[in-house]
Amino acid sequence: MALLQISEPGQSTAPHEHRLAAGIDLGTTNSLVASVRSGVAETLPDAEGTDILPSVVRYTLEDGVMVGACALEQATCDPLNTLASVKRIMGRSVDDLATLQGYLPYQFVDQEGGVPQIQTVAGPVTSIEVSSEILKVLRTRAELTLGGELAGVVITVPAYFDDAQRQATKDAAKLAGLNVFRLLNEPTAAAVAYGLDRQAEGVTAVYDLGGGTFDISILRLTKGVFEVLSTGGDTALGGDDFDREISAWILQQAGLDAGQDHQFMRKVLQAARSAKESLTNADETEIRLEHGDQIRIELRLTGEQFERLITPYIKKTIAWCRKTLREAGVEPSEVRHVIMVGGSTRIPCVRRHVEELFGQPPLSDIDPDKVVATGAAQQADILAGNSPGSDMLLLDVLPLSLGVETMGNLVSRIVERNTVIPVVRAQEFTTFKDGQTAMRIHVVQGEREKVEDCRSLATFDLTGIPPMVAGAAHIRVTFQVDADGLLSVSAQEKTSGVSASVEVKPSYGLTDSEVEKMLKDSFEHAKDDMHAKQLAEQQVSARRVLEALRSALEKDADELLSAQEQQAIGQARAELEDACEGGDSEQIKQAIVKLEHASETFVERRMNRSVRQVMRGHRVEEFEQD
């Protein structure tokens, strides 16, 4: 018999709604999706029972887009339409490709600047679109398994990803129709997976060697709070490099040159990869390879030879570890736990080097391929509000310094790397000429002094500066980095108080309108679909706003608002409720803006009260639960 639920007086009558949430590890080689079910975070398998989805997308004329193992199988016979490792070009410019192209056997569209496009039989695609195909498959898998629409996801990115790479990842999620709760650094996700299981306290190092990237992060865990102390790494170093080293060795031993033969090169790479994998548990392995009538290769690769090939790369990672430890102000001996992430950490020689540095065997009892997705799922569950008792909090840092271009192509630092985010910094600029009304600010990310040695992120065009004599206008430009590590810029002229309008031109990414256009294009043949989707989206945000406000008003309206103020909010609230009943998404959108405006003071008063309560030393729990 069903029991009647009776709520306490004054409490919400709506039963606590479990919101579906998932963690996604969008990897260079493989991707996974995980979710917390019955209190346990686990990766979700596809219909065949396989958890790992190869990050491979194949574009065809007849069968549409194929993703995962079925695409990977065709990699050898259809190399140019089968795209793997696109994470390596996420957020990269056409110019960046010069250094990467040798490793990526795709045909890039000949273009000047902008987001690089890869030529396929189905037309040109960007890495953002390719990634969104992978995300769509994971989204469908999660929604089928969990039995409903996802309220939101946490997607992991390498800690070392710059702003352009993070933005590209978020755009891919948007294209896949996902609501991103948070972008989470992969090492932090791994620490969450271990930390929650073990209630570990102290300094933890996360060594993450994946297919295409290497990350090292130093974290401190104190009473449920994860603080990232420092992070370092190389976005172009990983297991793929080992495969290429073995491939080069194979070709050299066989006295061959793959030249432009993409098919042959794929075969060699595949042989190299399986040789690497079998050396995890064996001292030596056979490599057999046939291509056409002419080529037959039979070789024996020993563990020792393999180690000689990859040691330079591992030493590079160890140097990164030392550097990152120093930046955290931590000695290797102070590290309490070392966590291994990424398939490449299965290689015995990698583990040995790490153990040597930290003087202790690294932890690897959670599958190094699944640990990131598992941690992301736990964070997603908390952000969805499904575990109200949890006091876990992740404090992340900016991975690379932010600066602006100044005279002489020099960089003036605005925010130093390893600064805890969110961060807001203001900088004042002045005009150079009499009557100047516009100004261009070029933002770069990186540690070097010259602009050309850093990564160009975006130019911000400020217009609407009141005309004054040169040097008289004081334009206060505010740089804000949010909890996802993403930058936004606003500007105000100080003496007149006029806000300058800021137009962002990402150097390598897509502008917001381009993302919107892509979204629209994907619905191009189904206009009604588009409208329905927009309406549904607005209704969801309206409900979110109404629900958040309702519970806040119930608790604090009498304490913080006058009768008149309450009435104003009540009216805007009723308008939004009415708009929701109608079918006009634009009307709902406007009503949301109106309600948010009406309740601005209320929201601020509540937030300031929280600040006062912490200042007075109240326990956080007393006012945190909404």
Added chain:
Amino acid sequence: MNIDPTRNYFELFGLSESFDVDQEVLASKYRAFQSALHPDRFTGKSDQEQRISVQHTAFVNEAYSVLKNDLKRAHYLLGLQDAEFDADTETSRDAEFLMQQMESHERVAELDHAPDPGAALEQLACEFKQQQSELISRFSTEYARGDLDAAKDSALKLQFYERLTNQLREKQEKLDEQLL
């Protein structure tokens, strides 16, 4: 409106306005602020609440980063007494100290020629650290007794050690790379 941007960092953290700060109290108060204000606590809430949360958290982060760092805290305290200095243009006028600094820089430059650069670097780092902590306690006393001129001079001197430490770190990185 932000968290009041004119609010004194010490007041925010409930600390008395002095150089000597109990780092443990500071850190635990910081965690309490983060637990209440961090954007992760506002995921399902309105854009407005999320926006304000970002601003508040950023302010707390800024205050914390100043209070936990000796040099930044010293600089901030001087600013509270209108004795702020411009790190780019001002420097100590203590001739003897400046001479000693030049020597220190030369010693850093000569590290490359040492028979065992790693050990020599460690030795230097140790010396600098001691001189630095002497300056820090000097600043603390001077500031406490209200001798702002002296305190400012000590803070200016501390800047030199920041630079020396950075140089040593760069050297150390080069040494690490050479080991590869």
